[in-house]
Amino acid sequence: MNEPVDQEAARLRGELVGRQDGATLLYQAWVARRITRDGLRDLLPDAWTRADPSPEMVIGATSWVEMFREAGRLLLPTNYPALPDMLTIYRGAIHHRRRGMAWTTDCHKAAQFRRRREQTERTPAFLFRAEVALEAVLAAFNTRGEREIVVDPSFLKRIDRLD
Template sequence: MPSFELLPEEQQFLDRILRQAAGSRSFGAKDEWLFDEVLDGVPQRSEDDSAQSGWLNACRTIALTAVSERCLAPRAADRALSRAWSLDNSPEAAIGTDDWVAAFRVVGFTCDPDEPFEQPTSPTQVWRGAPTERARGLAWTTDIHVAADFAGATAGASRGGVWTTVVPPQLVLARYNTRAEDEWVIDARELQLELYTPSI
């Protein structure tokens, strides 16, 4: 289960889901477990930005736990995980790589339902813009310009830049193009990364 700390009422909501799944399988029996059930059911925190971020991560935690505990039918788990990942641009801010990878492994390769991609069959070069301490994150792209934009957005935080690696097919967890970023979700924990230096 993700280590993000839930508020008591959020934990109660999660416990109810797990109880129902273990008892009647009322959640697991659904082919389409709408993520809106979580968004509507988890009590809102206050209106400030940090509380909103906390609420989104609480929703993610509930969804990832339901997926990892196999409370959902395959199609429902796929949609819940994709929705949780795409809530905003910071899915890894409060939920660690290991938790995300575990949930994606339960679902198997996934992608946008409205823009389906085939699972890759050969190694692919991908790029990521990030500070050094976050170079091994999950979100990569095949578009170097998108990676450069992300590198520019984080340039003031710490040293880093555009990273590149070649990912084998079995480490590609998902592909999304929700924000026209050609996003590849990969398990980069053991891959060799290089800091890209453009030719002059």
């Protein structure tokens, strides 16, 4: 992760570490323009990956998309391979959350998420597949072995249920 380039980002980093509500703190700082674009790029991955129960449920997809768009596409680790022009992505989710932002390029990982959702939501979950153009991709994170692809859900035109 890059070092924060401004004092507010440095201060926020200290506040965000290990906090599930870090997304809310980051969003508030960004809306108030207390952090720079570089500060946003530095803090956004941690805020996204630590948001609980899921990032979109914390501050909403619209807010996330706005922040990711301002930050520019994020690839972590920094040696993440170049992304192709079209990607096949997978998601394990309950039916009404199939258009979410968090996807993976690993079908088996998506199946694990499907099982987890069934356990936590106590309702049937499914495995979904979509094709997206590179312009839909806001971030690609492989920092937790999830091969996560964060997409702007407005680009999800066709979502197929696989099971």
